[in-house]
Amino acid sequence: MTTNDQHRYPWGRFYFGAWLTNPTVLFATLKARGMAVDLLALAYCSERPGYLVLQGKPMTPEVIARLRGLDVAEVKAALVELARVDLFDRDKKGVWCCPQMLADLGFREGSRKRKQRERSEKAATVTGNVTGNVTPPNKQTNRQTGESVTFGKTADADYQRKLRAAEEAYANR
Numbered sequence: 001m002t003t004n005d006q007h008r009y010p011w012g013r014f015y016f017g018a019w020l021t022n023p024t025v026l027f028a029t030l031k032a033r034g035m036a037v038d039l040l041a042l043a044y045c046s047e048r049p050g051y052l053v054l055q056g057k058p059m060t061p062e063v064i065a066r067l068r069g070l071d072v073a074e075v076k077a078a079l080v081e082l083a084r085v086d087l088f089d090r091d092k093k094g095v096w097c098c099p100q101m102l103a104d105l106g107f108r109e110g111s112r113k114r115k116q117r118e119r120s121e122k123a124a125t126v127t128g129n130v131t132g133n134v135t136p137p138n139k140q141t142n143r144q145t146g147e148s149v150t151f152g153k154t155a156d157a158d159y160q161r162k163l164r165a166a167e168e169a170y171a172n173r
Contacts, residue, residue, distance in 0.1 A: 012044045013104050024085040031074070032081040038068055039079075039088065043098050050102040051095050058095040 019025060025033065042059070043052050052059040059067075061075040068075075079096065082088040088096050 012040075012101070014040070025087065028081050028085045028087070032078040035068075035070075035075070035078040036082050036087050039064070039082070039096075040098060040101065042067070043096075043101055049105050051091070051097045053095060058093070 025036075028036070039052065042064070043050055046053045047056070052064065054063060054067075061079060062072050064070070064079075065072040065075040079088060083090070087098065087100075089099055091097050
């Protein structure tokens with residue numbers, strides 16, 4: 001629930017296989033596992049990704065219960081249960097967090113910085129006019145075929161031309 005999402009990704013990783021087969025997760029009650037999914041979403045969308053924080057303050061069980069329309073006792077019991085199965089934990093300041101999400105976000109940010117550095121280094125060796133940014137969105141290369149792919153208005157015209165050619169070929173067979 002951050003207002004500045006520039007540094008954020010619109011989606012997060014969720015390992016369905018791990019969720020369904022992790023024995024410690026399976027020992028949690030169905031109610032706690034269901035609440036875990038909501039808590040994961042709250043933590044991911046938090047102003048401090050991976051942590052249950054709202055307006056700069058740790059989310060208490062009371063706040064979580066109010067946000068999700070649940071009973072406070074149920075939330076407290078679920079948090080204890082989710083901590084027992086290592087889905088959530090508390091940091092040194094007592095803020096609830098998801099260790100796996102923090103690890104994933106750290107890996108993702110490291111990969112982003114590494115790729116940005118690689119692009120900058122490559123750009124420096126090519127010409128002084130190229131930046132380390134991503135390929136412009138209107139022209140990219142299909143990695144499988146090596147064919148140049150165009151997006152935008154030119155792509156629409158190109159698509160229409162290819163569609164007409166395919167329709168003609170189909171009609172003439």
